[in-house]
Amino acid sequence: MADTVPESPAVSPRVAASSYLEWGDIFGGGIIACAISVVLLQFGSSAGLALGSPTLPNGGASWNVLAAGLWVVVVAVASSAAGGYVAGRMRTRWEDSDANESEFRDGIHGIAVWALATLGAAFFFAMIAGKGADAVVNPADAQLNETTVRLSANITAIFSFATAAGSALGAAAAWFAATTGGEHRNQGIAFHDVVPALLRKR
Known part of the structure; x- marks a missing residue:
């Protein structure tokens, strides 16, 4: 009688050989986040939320700089949240994890989307800065006064802070949006139910 070889227990090849990071969903979310950023920045520019003139006609500081900095924060949060939600909702739910682990994996996908965006x-802003470097005027040659130099320093500080704050808040928004997307995926909530009533198809 021939010896029978016991069958090995079935193991899901996806669990054994695949990464938990699903890069297709991450790249999709990242592209969506970048596209939304471009659209919102264009909208802000057309609506007067661009940098504009840093000074008023009387020589005082303009509120345009602060408004533009706040808009940068709004754009970062909104685009990161949208991309994170897409990645979290599209990610495949693995059967080897409990609710807490599944939430963590969804959140990591959101963070990866934020990092990619x-x-x-x-890279985009570095290219713009590189092209604009040749156009920088020497302050001594232009005989800039002390007020202009001070305002330029304030603009740099405001935008540096806005960029850092927007980046940090964008990471948090991407995490929570991705976990929310994962919850909606697990619960089978239709996307139609999360769209605002005014935007739903009649």
Whole structure:
């Protein structure tokens, strides 16, 4: 009588050989986040939320700089949240995790979307800065006064803070949006139910 070889227990090949990071969903969310950023920045520019003139006609500081900095924060949060939600909702739910682990994996996908979009934005702004470097005027040659130099320093400080704050808040928004998307996926909530009533198809 021939010896019978016991069958090995079935193991899901996806669990054994695949990464828990689903890069297709991450890249999809990152592209969506970048596209939303471009659209919102264009909208802000057309609505007067661009940097504009840093000074008033009387020589005082303009509120345009603060408004533009706040808009940068809004754009970062909104785009990161949208991309994170898409990645979290599209991610496959693995059967080897409990609710807490599943939430963590959804959140990590949101953070990965945020990181990808942030790197893309940094590369874009670096290219713009590189092209504009040749156009920088020497302050001594232009005989800039002390007020202009001070306002330029304030603008740099405001936008540096706005960029850092927007980046940090964007990471948090991407995490929570991704976990929310994962919850909606697990609960089978239709996307139609999370769209505002005014935007639903009649």
